[in-house]
Amino acid sequence: MSPHAMTADAVATEAPRTESLVPYFLVGLYLGIVFIKSEVASWFRIQEMFRFQAVHMYGVLGGAVLVGALGVALMRRRGVRTASGSDIAFSDHEDRRPSVQHAIGGICFGLGWGLLGACPGPMYALVGSGLPVMLVALGGALGGAWVYGLLRTKLPH
């Protein structure tokens, strides 16, 4: 594997074997409930967002970024370590540098988001909420990820 094949958020995933996965399941459970109850998993809300007709989605995203940024800033300032005592690599240089992959990949993602009205997290939540047709959308997303893997070396990054 080339050094860039797995990117920064995957590099940090070299987990100690003892790590319990239960907290990740609980985080997912919590998020699934929030995605549905806050209606960010709703096609209607995504339409409203891209038409600039309500504050709802901007409020959710803005509130999440604000709280996330405060949390990260506080952890950095205090030099907080992980639960298992390791240093936290918040992001490396490669991760931060804007490049053509963010622009083109971002536009492709946005085109899909505007049509389907769901990004990956809400897609899983919608399947769970009892909309089996969203499994087909998830299949489409897996196809997209697979085709990206296939074409990766030929695409500009």
Place this chain on the structure above:
Amino acid sequence: MIALLREPWPWYIAGPLIGLVVPFVYWYGGRKWGVSQSLQHLCAATVPAKIEYLTYDWWKQGAWNLTMVAGVLVGGFVGGRLLSSPDDVVSISAATRSDLVGLGVRDFSGLVPSDLFSFGTLLTPAGLLMIVGGGFLVGFGARYANGCTSGHAISGLANLQLSSLLAVIGFFAGGLISVHFLLGLIL
């Protein structure tokens, strides 16, 4: 209490609740929170086809992420079924509603309009483009950009990453094209 939880949650509650996940996942596992890498791990687990991007120890790298999205699926059931809203209509603005009526949407119940998203509409060009085409672009774009709404718009911006800002600008450029131009052609 349960009655209150069943009502739709306002943005000023939901936004901070989502944001808390970013520091929690950094603290618990030293990881940057993101959802779309699960798509890569699922491809690696099922059809790696000797593609370099999909050939790695997916369980070692992705167990945490796959476990999380399994939780999201169950959370969707809890939120959508056990805590389902008494009024099954998303209270979008009147302007959005009238725009969507103009596009031919008639059913405003549920989280997604049944006249566009159902197994029946999958057989129509519009349904196929929105469900399969939209899904494909979401998966392709998220992996190309190396992150989706969670990894870039939330974790990345919370981390003050310029790369994420560029990706989010791309998300909006693409979304605006779809909503203001493509949907009018498709529907």
